[in-house]
Amino acid sequence: MRKNKIIRVTTVPVSLSKLLEGQLSFINRYYQVIAISSGGDILDTLAKTEKIKAYSVDMTRKITPLKDLKSLFRIYRIFKKEKPLIVHSHTPKAGTLSMIAAKLAGIKIRMHTVAGLPLLEKEGFKRKVLNLVEKITYYCATNVYPNSLNMVKIITDQKFCKNSKLKVIANGSSNGIDLEYFDSTLFNSKETLVTRDAVGVKKDDFVFIFIGRLVRDKGLNELIDAFNNINKEYNNVKLLLLGREESDLDPISSKSLETINSNKHIIHLGYKKDVRPYLNISNVLVFPSYREGFPNTVMQACAMNLPSIVTDINGCNEIIKNNYNGVIIPPKDKDSLYLAMKKIINDPKSVLKEFSKNSRSRMKKYDRKIVWNELLSEYKKLEKEIGDIL
Numbered sequence: 001m002r003k004n005k006i007i008r009v010t011t012v013p014v015s016l017s018k019l020l021e022g023q024l025s026f027i028n029r030y031y032q033v034i035a036i037s038s039g040g041d042i043l044d045t046l047a048k049t050e051k052i053k054a055y056s057v058d059m060t061r062k063i064t065p066l067k068d069l070k071s072l073f074r075i076y077r078i079f080k081k082e083k084p085l086i087v088h089s090h091t092p093k094a095g096t097l098s099m100i101a102a103k104l105a106g107i108k109i110r111m112h113t114v115a116g117l118p119l120l121e122k123e124g125f126k127r128k129v130l131n132l133v134e135k136i137t138y139y140c141a142t143n144v145y146p147n148s149l150n151m152v153k154i155i156t157d158q159k160f161c162k163n164s165k166l167k168v169i170a171n172g173s174s175n176g177i178d179l180e181y182f183d184s185t186l187f188n189s190k191e192t193l194v195t196r197d198a199v200g201v202k203k204d205d206f207v208f209i210f211i212g213r214l215v216r217d218k219g220l221n222e223l224i225d226a227f228n229n230i231n232k233e234y235n236n237v238k239l240l241l242l243g244r245e246e247s248d249l250d251p252i253s254s255k256s257l258e259t260i261n262s263n264k265h266i267i268h269l270g271y272k273k274d275v276r277p278y279l280n281i282s283n284v285l286v287f288p289s290y291r292e293g294f295p296n297t298v299m300q301a302c303a304m305n306l307p308s309i310v311t312d313i314n315g316c317n318e319i320i321k322n323n324y325n326g327v328i329i330p331p332k333d334k335d336s337l338y339l340a341m342k343k344i345i346n347d348p349k350s351v352l353k354e355f356s357k358n359s360r361s362r363m364k365k366y367d368r369k370i371v372w373n374e375l376l377s378e379y380k381k382l383e384k385e386i387g388d389i390l
Contacts (some may be wrong), residue, residue, distance in 0.1 A: 003010045004383065005084035007037040009075070009098040011059045011091040013043035019115070019296065020090070020175050025050040026372045031379065034082060035272050036075060036098070048301055061249065063129070072097045079105035084377060089141075090115060090174065096133055096208050099140035109382050111331070113140040114151055115174050115293030116315075134160050141165070143382070148172045148294040149313030164333070172318055173294040176368030182303035187280045195277040199267055201238050209240040209282035209306075211275055211297045214268075215250040219288030219311065219331070224256040224266070225284075226338040231265050234345060239286075240278055241268045279304040283352070284344055290331050292316055303363045307355035319366075325358040331352045 008024060011018050016024065016035055028051060037043050039056030047054035057074045075098055079087065081233070087102040088111040089095040095112045102110045119130035138144050138161035145167055146152050152166050201207055208227065212218045217298055221384050227239045241260065245251070260266050272278065279285070285301035285308040294315040301308050302319060308326035310316035320326040327335040328345065346350070 001031070003032045004086075005032045005034060005082055006031045006088060007036060007084045007098075008077070008087040008381065009087065009089040009094045011038065011061055011094040013046055014038040014041060015091055017042055017046045017049075022178070022368065023175050023372055023375070024052055027376060027379070028052055030376060031085075034084065036078060036158075037094070045210060048239050051322065059097065061093055068093070068097060072101055076101040076105055077372060079107060083124065085109060085383060086111060089113070092118060092137075095141075096137045099137050102138040108386050110140060110142045111145060112137060112143075113145045113147055113174055113384075114155065115147045116291055117151075117154065118291070119218075120154075120291050125387050131158070131160075134158075138165065143167065145169055146293075147174045148292075148315040148318055150318065151293065154314060167378075169331075169378060170371045171365045172315070173296075173299065173368075173371055175296070176366050176371035177296070177299040177303050177363055178368050179303055182276060182279075184280055184304045187277065187298075191277070192280055195281050199240065199269065199278070199281070201240075201267075202236070203282055205236050205238045206234070206287045207238045207240060207282040208284050209278060209301075210339065211242040211279075211300070212287070212295075214241065214243050214245045214252060216252050217250055218292040219254050219290060219337075220252045222288050222332065222337050223286055223333040225258050225334045226299065226341055227266065228259055228263060229338050230341050230345070231263065233342070237265060239266045239347070240282060241266065242270070242272050242275055242278055243281060244271045275300060276304060279306055282306060284309060284341075285326075286337070287311070287316065288329070288331065288337055289316065295319070299366055302355070302359035305356040305360050307344070307352060307359055309337070309344065319362070321362070325355050325362055349353050 016037055027033050033052045035052055035054040036057055038059050043054050055078050057071050059071050079101055086109040087098055087107050089098040090113045099110055099112055122130055124242050144165045149168055171242055214220055231237055260268055285306050287298055287310045292313055292315040297310055298319045308320050310320050311331040312328050317328055322328040327340045329340050
């Protein structure tokens with residue numbers, strides 16, 4: 001029996017390969033999945049790994065009208081050629097281009113997942129432009145899927161679309177968490193020691209870890225400032241930074257960069273494909289982001305038994321329950337961050353042990369198998385509704 005087609009679209013291929021890891025091959029059992037994203041080795045590897053067809057369409061993460069029109073026309077032509085039952089987009093630029101193209105191509109089911117809103121950190125004319133673009137995306141979509149419960153309120157408060165178009169899949173998250181993979185019991189004492197020695201962490205060090213892009217709106221400036229002050233009081237603390245710098249889009253301050261390079265207790269390890277060994281040698285995740293959708297980093301840390309210090313923003317405040325499996329602080333507040341880090345260092349070991357246990361158990365409702373099956377049910381439901389209409 002010939003399977004109906006679903007085209008999944010993201011701006012850059014790493015969003016398909018990492019943020020939706022495993023999901024495409026799962027859905028491919030029931031539908032013919034086709035991917036569209038900017039080209040490169042990552043997209044080629046994804047197509048082979050997930051056993052799907054993929055199209056390369058150059059898309060930028062900036063506002064580039066002429067390039068965007070060219071990309072829009074290319075996506076439209078792919079839709080007319082492939083004639084998918086469903087187009088499902090992620091990320092802002094891919095969402096706008098593919099939802100417009102899908103509407104023009106007459107695709108009946110046009111789904112867009114919202115996993116964070118970068119525009120919330122913009123102001124003035126640029127914010128007005130981005131608001132308009134977001135409204136166009138949601139207007140062209142038939143269904144909009146915020147990936148956190150609190151994101152629903154943000155979207156409706158901003159009047160981007162009617163509440164009737166919005167739905168959260170399962171309990172939140174675009175892909176859930178693989179609890180069999182993110183499991184600290186997979187690492188023995190020898191492996192732990194090897195990782196510690198490799199990065200220069202001693203057994204009695206208290207280790208904070210940050211995972212994500214090293215940019216301003218991830219709260220890096222506040223984190224570096226707070227840790228620098230903590231380091232003046234405690235000599236046995238370390239901060240591991242896992243992630244790439246992005247100096248072109250949202251750079252951190254020159255002061256923060258200088259501190260990272262000069263403070264020997266801050267260990268910048270760059271991007272790591274497998275973050276588990278580093279979570280395994282850490283005590284606490286620190287994730288002071290200004291905005292998120294439903295952060296994988298926090299779920300990964302929880303699954304690996306780490307308490308987290310996070311900001312009071314959507315996604316983070318759904319994964320972390322204050323004083324249960326971590327600490328919630330106001331965003332953009334370096335003093336609150338410093339105090340939270342200091343408090344958690346001084347907390348009795350029994351408190352951290354309880355936080356750790358709670359962190360892992362809280363992740364059960366975000367198991368990725370739950371998310372995948374809920375998404376599959378949504379596809380089937382929408383397919384049936386279209387069939388009934390036709």
